[in-house]
Amino acid sequence: MAQKKHKPEEIVGKLRQVDVLVSQGRPVAEAIRAIGVTAFTYYRWRKEFGGLKSDQVKRLKELEKENERLRKAVSDLTLEKLILKEAAGGKLPSPARRRRCVEHVVSKLGVSERLACRVLGQHRSTQRKMPVGRADEAALTADIVELATRYGRYGYRRITALLHAAGWAVNVKRVERIWRREGLKVPHKQPKKGRLWLNDGSCVRLRPEYPNHVWSYDFVEDRTHNGRKFRMLNVIDEYTRECLAIRIDRKLNSTAVIDVLTDLFVLRGVPGHVRSDNGPEFIATAVRDWIAAVGARTAFIEPGSPWENGYCESFNSKLRDELLDGEIFYSLAEARIVIESWRQHYNTERPHSSLGYKPPAPAAIVSPPPTSNPAQRPTMH
Template sequence: MYGVSSSGYYAWKCRQESARHQQDQVLKASLREAHQGHRKAYGAPRMHRYLRQQGLACSVRRINRLMRELGIKASTTGLYAWRPGQHELYSSTGNQLSEAGKATATRAQWAGDFTYIKTHSGWLYHAVVMDLYSRRIVGWSFSRKRNAELTKSALRMALSRHAPRSGCIFHSDQGIEYAAHEYRDLVEQADMVRSMSRKGNPLDNARVESFFHTMKAELIHPEQFEHEIEAVARIVEYIEFYNRERLHSSLGYQSPVEYEKLCA
């Protein structure tokens, strides 16, 4: 089948292993031991340096090949995918909110974020838009899918009910749901200024996070929702309570709607 002669086959079968193949077996045994002994954390470059320190001659390329043959790799491999252009996409929008200072009027600074709600029929994603001056939730949406349409729906609701001032800052984290081109276009068409949290710093969007924490503590965790319809109805009811009745210590123990009236 393979065009190999009988004599050639038996000569290959009886031939001793080459010195290089024997060294490969030694390196493989050392690789297995080092892989387990170092919490499976070493990739080819570190493994190469470690084996050289043990007096074993090898190259990074050879170690890389042997690790592939053994099926071992660093435990962090694949956790962080390389995405060309991602840094430029996020860095093009700085944290405008941190430079603007505290809001002095309604419809001047908005912030958006989303969370997930557990029901017996599955997970439900919930996005909101908050007016940072009064902490009022001015837009919200729900979806079974986590995508840009979820965040766009919440913003469209806010735009239809509370027209923002020209140059209003819209702040969010660096999620792709807020960095998507269609979402960016919607913000810019409304004459708003985009702002994003610094990477790995959730405190930049702390006020919206505080709302989600409060809502989950007062509504979500004490109850078990059977399905998304029940969850949506109860959350919308809670938002109305949050906006019109719940007293906020940061607002002098007034509700967001009452605070807006008093400061108008």
């Protein structure tokens, strides 16, 4: 028959009972038999609870429980510290990396999966449920990497537009996730420069309202492999953002400007305004008189204010960023072929952010009819 397990309060009461019997002159052995325990149990109780009262025993048990709780807390903190130290090889931004880290900690330290997930911030359902990738994930990733390699200056939004053009029904967030997973990025551009305002603080700007309303043109310089300079004359339609022509030669002057504009006027008609820089090639009397003779108006920008020719300057920066900075031209003929190929790509394939990520080909732009005669619009001085 199993012996009854006494509570601390009962033990203290029996010890006090023995003390009372002994004080009455009864032998200790008889007093011990009176409380129903053996002498060994009595002396063990006396060693552990001798001299204590019931309230003191209760307080002692509470302290023991508190000490046990503190020991367990310290033990848990030490274990959590070991887990974090084991996983301190780097950041864990993705569930996949946390999943692998949890598995490593469980196998290395022998802790439970529940504890490892709690310490490392991984939900247990995420840990248990393995991700099932889409069937087209590998093909989509390959296409994104291929496009990013071909167009090194395009971000994931423009890559998404190219994927849509190629027939992919993909969300931009999914492209961004794959983009970041593969470590793709566009290098930081140079910091922007402050605008140069006119003396009176105003900003005179003729804004295009329909195709062939305002054309603009500007020069860009580059060098062939042997160090010799060549120049490019870029002509764009500011409304459609289409690059109408890029004339390339070692030297370009006002005669070359008239030659290029003549071909474009015959092919596309005369625009309402022609915006240009105020350099010597453009302000030549022959160019100005010729433009006025064919029915267009000139719009020269203010000196030292290239931002007023912003559409053409933006195009020039894209040309240099996406082509010129990454190409070596061994001859002028090679430069003409490669740059003309890029111009065709820019007009027909390259997504333009200002056009809803559509190429700037005229067929992609729906323009309203002109509200008034372009010849009656004010010119820029």
